[in-house]
Amino acid sequence: MPGSICPARYRERVGGDGDDLGEIRRWFREFAHTAAPRAPLYARLSAAIADHPPTARLLLHAPPTQRQCVLLFACVHWLLLTRPELEGNEALRRHYPNLVERADSTDPWPAFRDFCAANSRLLGDLLPRRSTQTNEIGRCAVFVPVLAGVAGEVGPLGHLDVGASGGLNLLLDRYRYRYVDATGSRHDVGPSDSPITIECGTRGAVPVPRHVPGIADRLGLDRDPIDLTDTDAADWLRACVWPDQADRFERLTAAIELARSSPSRVVRGDAIDDLADAIERLDPGTHPALTTSWVLNYLDVGRQHAFVAELDRLGATRDLTWCAAESPLLTPGLPWPEQVEEPALTHVLRAEWRDGRRAVHRVATAHPHGYWLHWS
Numbered sequence: 001m002p003g004s005i006c007p008a009r010y011r012e013r014v015g016g017d018g019d020d021l022g023e024i025r026r027w028f029r030e031f032a033h034t035a036a037p038r039a040p041l042y043a044r045l046s047a048a049i050a051d052h053p054p055t056a057r058l059l060l061h062a063p064p065t066q067r068q069c070v071l072l073f074a075c076v077h078w079l080l081l082t083r084p085e086l087e088g089n090e091a092l093r094r095h096y097p098n099l100v101e102r103a104d105s106t107d108p109w110p111a112f113r114d115f116c117a118a119n120s121r122l123l124g125d126l127l128p129r130r131s132t133q134t135n136e137i138g139r140c141a142v143f144v145p146v147l148a149g150v151a152g153e154v155g156p157l158g159h160l161d162v163g164a165s166g167g168l169n170l171l172l173d174r175y176r177y178r179y180v181d182a183t184g185s186r187h188d189v190g191p192s193d194s195p196i197t198i199e200c201g202t203r204g205a206v207p208v209p210r211h212v213p214g215i216a217d218r219l220g221l222d223r224d225p226i227d228l229t230d231t232d233a234a235d236w237l238r239a240c241v242w243p244d245q246a247d248r249f250e251r252l253t254a255a256i257e258l259a260r261s262s263p264s265r266v267v268r269g270d271a272i273d274d275l276a277d278a279i280e281r282l283d284p285g286t287h288p289a290l291t292t293s294w295v296l297n298y299l300d301v302g303r304q305h306a307f308v309a310e311l312d313r314l315g316a317t318r319d320l321t322w323c324a325a326e327s328p329l330l331t332p333g334l335p336w337p338e339q340v341e342e343p344a345l346t347h348v349l350r351a352e353w354r355d356g357r358r359a360v361h362r363v364a365t366a367h368p369h370g371y372w373l374h375w376s
């Protein structure tokens with residue numbers, strides 16, 4: 001999967017309902033293939049699970065709508081993070097690059113298989129109650145150049161992150177960024193004492209700003225917000241990061257710490273039905289700057305159109321801006337240009353409503369986790 005996609009879309013892609021073991025084994029075989037370039041640990045384990053029905057069968061504990069390979073991996077990861085006393089924890093964690101300084105390079109499968117067997121009751125209890133979650137702060141590197149440009153034009157922003165999850169991307173002015181261009185030149189932006197540096201490779205004329213955008217107010221809107229002060233919820237978010245991506249795991253852990261010391265408001269609500277209310281809650285002296293990243297793929301195409309229509313309605317009477325980092329393949333209801341090359345990638349849209357008129361620009365493509373940004 002390029003970024004996180006909702007389970008329903010995942011199902012459309014991989015096919016089938018996941019209601020029989022043969023199908024689940026097929027998913028693991030397929031996941032082994034797609035994960036291989038970026039996640040060798042999960043790829044190896046997936047290939048082995050596909051050939052081991054007792055482990056593959058565990059996924060049948062999850063409700064059909066939530067069944068995806070990464071859910072089993074996240075549950076195991078969560079137990080490794082939170083239950084050191086469990087049988088087999090020590091033996092398995094040695095293979096996780098994010099949990100030990102130097103991961104054991106021998107085959108992780110026997111330890112994984114034995115851990116699942118020893119803790120199958122716990123896994124059987126967890127799988128029906130969990131769904132995968134993401135809050136990827138690397139995406140802030142994609143928003144910063146766009147929002148800095150907007151702030152330069154209209155003044156202090158009221159940042160509304162729609163589908164904000166735990167609200168970590170509302171702290172985008174608290175992170176430091178290192179933009180590295182094709183010649184290797186670095187441009188550092190953001191507070192030098194930030195505990196977090198997000199690195200992003202740039203191509204093309206990315207308008208890397210000298211300063212992070214001025215954010216005067218901030219608010220998150222999510223139908224299922226994550227309370228990061230709840231240790232269990234924060235650990236679950238960490239467990240959903242793939243262990244091969246140790247840098248993501250580390251920066252997420254640091255961002256959660258930061259968020260705990262300066263929490264952002266994230267209100268529960270729907271991206272469309274509660275959008276107007278959320279904008280109303282922003283400081284009226286600010287310019288509403290909305291962001292969405294890997295959120296609108298959760299909406300069906302009709303609701304995607306409805307989201308844009310709601311912005312048109314609100315933008316008819318007040319100026320506002322929306323920056324989206326979404327995949328056109330999964331969000332055909334957004335106002336993308338007619339021809340978009342490589343629609344499966346993350347594309348960045350800047351839409352603005354000024355004096356009642358809408359202008360839309362597709363400005364860039366980006367890595368789903370913000371590792372690179374290519375300006376058009």
Ligand SMILES: C[S@@+](CC[C@H](N)C(=O)[O-])C[C@H]1O[C@@H](n2cnc3c(N)ncnc32)[C@H](O)[C@@H]1O
Nearest residue numbers: 004134135136163165222223224270271293298
């Ligand atoms: C994949 S996460 C992305 C979170 C965050 N935008 C990021 O980039 O890390 C998608 C988020 O969208 C939220 N979401 C999905 N459908 C929604 C809706 N209709 N209204 C509000 N939030 C929604 C989910 O609860 C989840 O927190």
